[in-house]
Amino acid sequence: MKSSVGVAEGPEGGPRVRAAHRVFSFLAHEPALAAAVGALGLLLFLAVFGPLIWTKSATAVDVGSSLLPPSRAHPMGTDSIGRDVFSRFNEGARISLAVGVLVVVVGAILGGVAGVVAGASPGWVDATLMRIMDAILAFPALILAMAVTVGLGAGLETAALGIMLGSLPYYARLLRSEVLRIRSLPFIEAAHALGARRTRIMARHIVPHVVSTLLIQGAAVFGYAILTLAALGFVGLGAQVPTPEWGTMITDGLQYFLTGQWWIGAFPGFGVLLAVTAASVIADRTRDILDPRGRFAHV
Amino acid sequence: MSMTRRIAGQLVGGLISILGASIIAFLFMRVLPGNPARLIVGPLASQEAITQQEKAMGLDQPLVVQYWRYIKGIITGDWGFAYTSGETVRHEIVARLPASMELGLYAFLIAFVLAVLLAVLSTYRHRPWLDGGVRTASFLGLGTPPFWFGLIALLLFSQVWGIFPGPDGRLGPDTIPPPTVTHFYTFDAVIAGQWGTAWDALRHIALPAITLGLAPWAFLVRLLRANLLEVSRENFLVVVRSKGLGRRPAFQKHALPNAFLPTLTAAGLLLAQLLAGSVLVEKVFNWPGVGGLIVDSILRQDFAVVQTFVLLSAILYVCVNVVVEILYSVVDPRVRLPVMK
Numbered sequence: 001m002k003s004s005v006g007v008a009e010g011p012e013g014g015p016r017v018r019a020a021h022r023v024f025s026f027l028a029h030e031p032a033l034a035a036a037v038g039a040l041g042l043l044l045f046l047a048v049f050g051p052l053i054w055t056k057s058a059t060a061v062d063v064g065s066s067l068l069p070p071s072r073a074h075p076m077g078t079d080s081i082g083r084d085v086f087s088r089f090n091e092g093a094r095i096s097l098a099v100g101v102l103v104v105v106v107g108a109i110l111g112g113v114a115g116v117v118a119g120a121s122p123g124w125v126d127a128t129l130m131r132i133m134d135a136i137l138a139f140p141a142l143i144l145a146m147a148v149t150v151g152l153g154a155g156l157e158t159a160a161l162g163i164m165l166g167s168l169p170y171y172a173r174l175l176r177s178e179v180l181r182i183r184s185l186p187f188i189e190a191a192h193a194l195g196a197r198r199t200r201i202m203a204r205h206i207v208p209h210v211v212s213t214l215l216i217q218g219a220a221v222f223g224y225a226i227l228t229l230a231a232l233g234f235v236g237l238g239a240q241v242p243t244p245e246w247g248t249m250i251t252d253g254l255q256y257f258l259t260g261q262w263w264i265g266a267f268p269g270f271g272v273l274l275a276v277t278a279a280s281v282i283a284d285r286t287r288d289i290l291d292p293r294g295r296f297a298h299v
Numbered sequence: 300m301s302m303t304r305r306i307a308g309q310l311v312g313g314l315i316s317i318l319g320a321s322i323i324a325f326l327f328m329r330v331l332p333g334n335p336a337r338l339i340v341g342p343l344a345s346q347e348a349i350t351q352q353e354k355a356m357g358l359d360q361p362l363v364v365q366y367w368r369y370i371k372g373i374i375t376g377d378w379g380f381a382y383t384s385g386e387t388v389r390h391e392i393v394a395r396l397p398a399s400m401e402l403g404l405y406a407f408l409i410a411f412v413l414a415v416l417l418a419v420l421s422t423y424r425h426r427p428w429l430d431g432g433v434r435t436a437s438f439l440g441l442g443t444p445p446f447w448f449g450l451i452a453l454l455l456f457s458q459v460w461g462i463f464p465g466p467d468g469r470l471g472p473d474t475i476p477p478p479t480v481t482h483f484y485t486f487d488a489v490i491a492g493q494w495g496t497a498w499d500a501l502r503h504i505a506l507p508a509i510t511l512g513l514a515p516w517a518f519l520v521r522l523l524r525a526n527l528l529e530v531s532r533e534n535f536l537v538v539v540r541s542k543g544l545g546r547r548p549a550f551q552k553h554a555l556p557n558a559f560l561p562t563l564t565a566a567g568l569l570l571a572q573l574l575a576g577s578v579l580v581e582k583v584f585n586w587p588g589v590g591g592l593i594v595d596s597i598l599r600q601d602f603a604v605v606q607t608f609v610l611l612s613a614i615l616y617v618c619v620n621v622v623v624e625i626l627y628s629v630v631d632p633r634v635r636l637p638v639m640k
Contacts, residue, residue: 135319
């Protein structure tokens with residue numbers, strides 16, 4: 001795939017204008033990436049500014065106007081007890097994106113540290129850490145999250161914890177192999193020969209090299225987190241009842257799907273689809289652009 | 300390194316994984332929750348029942364003893380009671396296993412056949428629209444919540460167009476199940492010569508199988524497509540072509556087999572998708588399988604069933620992965636898998 005980043009002729013103007021122009025001309029050559037960024041941007045906008053542009057309450061019950069189809073007053077209709085689905089959709093976007101970001105940030109830090117430590121430490125530390133990761137990997141991701149939420153009590157927090165736990169091995173394994181690869185490169189040897197200590201080599205030479213790897217894996221995990229959160233909500237182990245989380249909203253709409261009130265469950269599911277697909281497209285394209293050899297694990 | 304040692308290493312690695320998984324499951328489901336006895340007997344149980352359950356579970360014993368009993372129970376098939384039905388967990392799971400396995404089989408077949416077909420078509424023929432379509436569909440397939448896809452499918456194909464029946468399980472309400480041979484209704488009906496029943500069973504399994512197969516299909520088609528593209532850039536294909544072999548035989552005899560082999564390693568991931576997917580999909584179609592049982596048990600706070608399912612899936616998942624790795628190192632001599640990576 002050709003990219004015009006380096007050769008783009010920026011317009012006259014300050015460095016910021018030029019940078020913006022470069023981003024746009026880059027995205028113009030990457031329609032899939034542009035669509036994905038746009039979709040996530042839209043969801044992010046609704047999550048952050050939704051309550052400002054659409055002021056109807058997400059939780060206020062209005063039995064008089066229940067099960068209304070999408071209209072100008074209710075762009076996504078109303079649910080069985082008259083709550084505005086669009087407001088709930090926005091609130092759901094906020095919850096999903098927030099949990100996604102939280103899972104990615106905490107997971108990337110913990111998993112990344114585990115991977116780097118395993119890759120740079122003597123054998124027994126490495127072996128112990130990797131055995132723990134293997135034990136986590138023994139569970140299909142959703143089922144591990146189910147185990148955590150069943151044990152600790154269903155809810156958004158425990159769901160996030162379970163999802164984060166399941167993502168750790170992917171970071172750890174990837175970063176460990178990256179560290180092992182980088183460690184054998186000549187420039188590390190050179191740093192050694194110059195007298196640099198291990199901590200300095202780690203901080204100045206190895207860690208900066210694995211950051212992009214970590215970010216790409218994070219983007220993939222972001223989508224997986226949103227999908228798993230919705231799945232947990234759907235089976236009743238994620239967010240609990242009045243919380244407008246996308247998965248639980250689909251459960252709410254379950255019994256109305258076949259009686260014609262499709263909008264209750266259809267829109268939140270579409271939100272999940274949009275967010276997860278966008279995240280995986282972004283992860284996939286950046287990976288291809290930054291890393292043509294494809295060393296990454298697919299979650 | 301000899302083959303025997305390598306296989307032994309794989310087996311030991313698998314055992315260690317299962318051991319670790321059982322410790323994680325034990326920690327999260329028996330140790331960390333406030334009162335595991337209450338979790339097992341459910342929120343409606345009396346104080347007496349809780350005390351009794353605590354004693355029965357040996358919660359007064361040290362953790363190591365508790366863990367040992369837990370493992371022994373799992374291995375000997377003593378998986379506890381499902382308090383809402385009064386049956387043993389083993390009975391509940393075994394009774395519902397055939398429905399899930401039949402659904403999983405059809406989902407896998409659909410996913411596999413369509414994935415191979417579309418991956419081959421989109422790489423062999425240089426049609427950008429086809430390739431783009433397959434790629435887009437695979438991204439969407441992996442991003443779609445399967446339960447939501449099932450609902451949309453029901454809405455369109457059952458409710459609006461009436462092509463497939465609604466969510467009434469494995470058979471229509473008026474159809475009598477065929478005499479039991481394999482426990483798979485579609486097979487049993489054919490064996491008994493009941494073509495009407497077979498047709499009804501097929502119509503009922505179509506939508507759930509497509510729904511459950513969506514994610515595995517998307518995953519497989521991406522993997523196969525990537526493998527095919529990678530293999531077709533290899534030097535040996537250039538050699539084969541330059542020796543005068545046509546494009547099609549080169550593709551069929553040399554590129555395809557080599558692109559298939561790595562997909563073997565994905566068998567474990569496919570199983571994981573089918574296991575987790577069944578939990579999400581069966582409920583939507585009222586399919587009387589294990590996945591639906593799990594969701595119902597969660598709703599009824601009947602957690603003994605869920606706990607058993609969690610550990611059994613982990614054991615099954617690890618076993619499949621070990622078998623795959625052994626098979627892979629046998630089939631492909633290039634693989635020099637380190638013992639206990």
